[in-house]
Amino acid sequence: MKTSDIIAETLIDWGVEVIFGMPGDGINGFMESLRQRQDKIRFFLVRHEESAAFMACAYAKYTGKLGACVATSGPGAIHLLNGLYDAKLDNTPVIAITGRTYSDLMGSGYQQDVNQLELFADVSVYNSMIVAPEQAEMAVDIACRTALAQRGVSHLTVPIDVQEKKLEGNYSKHKVAGHTSDTYVNLRSTPDMQLLQKAADIINSGNKVVILVGQGALNASEQVIMISEKIKAPVIKALLGKAVIPDDHPNSLGGIGLLGTHPSAEAMGESDTLLMIGTSFPYIEYLPKPGQARGIQIDVKPERLGLRYPIEVGLGGDSNKILLALLPLLREKDENSNQFSFLQSKQKLMRKWNDSLSAQSDLKENISSNGAKMIKPQSIASAVSSFLDDEAIVSVDSGTNTIFAARFIKMRKGMKFSLSGTLASMACGLPYAIAAKIAYPKRQSVAFVGDGGFTMLMGEFATAVQHNLPIKVIILKNNTLGMIRWEQMAFLGNPEFGVEFSDIDFAKFADSCGGKGYTIKESGEIESVMQAAMGEKTKPVIVEAYVDPFEPPLPPEIESEFTKNVVKSFAKGQPHASRIGLTVFRNQINLLLKDTKTNITKVKDAM
Secondary structure (H helix, E strand, C coil), X not given: CEHHHHHHHXXXXXXXXXXXXXXXXXXXXXXXXXXXXXXXXXXXXXXXXHHHHHHHHHHHHHHCCCEEEEECCCHHHHHHHHHHHHHHHCXXXXXXXXXXXXXXCCCCCCCCCCCHHHHCXXXXXXXXXXXXXXXXXXXXXXXXXXXXXXXXXXXXXXXHHHHHCECCXXXXXXXXXXXXXXXXHHCCCCCCXXXXXXXXXXXXXXXXXXXXXXXXXXXXXXXXXXXXXXXXCCEEECHHHCCCCCCCCCCEXXXXXXXXXXXXXXXXXXXXEEEEECCCCCCHHHCCCCCCCEEEEEECCHHHCCCCCCCCEEEECCHHHHHHHHHHHCCCCCCCCHHHHHHHHHHHHHHHHHHHHHHHHHHCEEECCCCCEEECHXXXXXXXXXXXXXXXXXXXXXXXXXXXXXXXXXXXXXXXXXXXXXXXXXXXXXXXXXXXXXXXXXXXXXEEEEHHHHHHCCCHHHHHHHCCCCCEEEEEECCECHHHHHHHHXXXXXXXXXXXXXXXXXXXXXXXXXXXXXXXXXXXHHHHHXXXXXXXXXXXXXXXXXXXXXXXXXXXXXXXXXXXXXXXHHHHCCCCHHHHHHHHHHHHHHHHHHHHHHHHHHHHHHC
């Protein structure tokens, strides 16, 4: 066999079923090996290598398997980096295969001669060049094993001429025969009983225990719920852990941080015990103050234990196994306990918070100073939520759309949800949705994106058409980088600058690609258009919803610094100050009126 054949066969042995990428002369030897093995490993053609890396990352996130992508030398390899950094920062196992110029011309300034080992050094947990066919199987073995074990990116680059070299002797004598793909991931140990008992003792003694879950708890949803119900503890979700527990579960307090809820902020502020499961939530200002709560953390990567919050017990390993071992050691809290009272108080706040969200989405429109009606993005997110199938997979981009998705798209049992978490990269939503549909062809796959993020890789909508993937792409269209606008105003106190785009007709774009395009310009169209779009079974769909560009993505608790900076930006010449001020004022008045009507109704019902 040739080197390329050995690489392809070894990937197959490791269970790789699909590889995302784009061909090129620097990788065409490997492409031929993939062509000859189409019945065992599927090559999925994209229109930009960045998308290939995003898709590999999303595929791994949604399936738990090893993601794979391929690109040619030089610029093709460079384009992979953003999606691979997404995988690195979200601890996702991905292998990237790249071509390299001829081995005898490396370092000579030949065409596309880029030092890819140096280029990929920071993004990867394993990074190597294959220089001979005898080495290839061992290199791929190590790359796959390391990516899975360390939950990160492995990169292998192969010079053009080496791809075509034939194996003349035996494989490397340093290669141990056989693969471990079927068992390796399941060999995660659980901590000893002494550590588990110590963790249980801390939890059992707590009166205000809070559970914070992230992506690492997705495989332990049932255990998280059982523990939450047993110890009467509220569950707060980092965004990558949104699907760990359904949003309608009575113990769920929703998200945390800027995109979180008021009840979760209060619970964190009052907690005396914090149990973190599978999360490295980076914004420590939203966690309890150090010393306020006793910390316990479970993480598959032991080096992350105690990274964000001081802990007394760190449990390294698989969340599912650890929680199963911990559960019998926990005492059930009764309804007379302080813990139950704590939970009840937060459940009451959560009901009020959900009523507030319903009021926001029910308003549907803002009215500008000239009388024009503008759709509120909350109402679009809420409508999307109502049309999701029971096993829907929701992929979200980065921007103001992220906040509205976090709050208004409700996860039910069996659903999946993901996005570019720690990297928070724009452009990920569409590639994620495509990867989800490839991984689960029978499940509804929905991308919820902003127009800024969508346009970065919008060519991949044609990819969805080419591969007959009937995904749904919901675009919040405001022709603005909305999150950047608010960051400039609220974080720095500056007027917005450089954030407005020209208009693109995304519905026509969808039609021209061979998909189906829908437009929502008035609130009265939301229900009917969404029903038609979400019901489409044969073609990829775009729904462009014209939303109010001045709707503020407010944090759950507005700090005085936030208000001061917005006022400062107005004073410095914020061009839309009056329109933004009017929207914020009317939102508060409408919510106040809604609360007043609700309270009057409750009084009447009680009489």
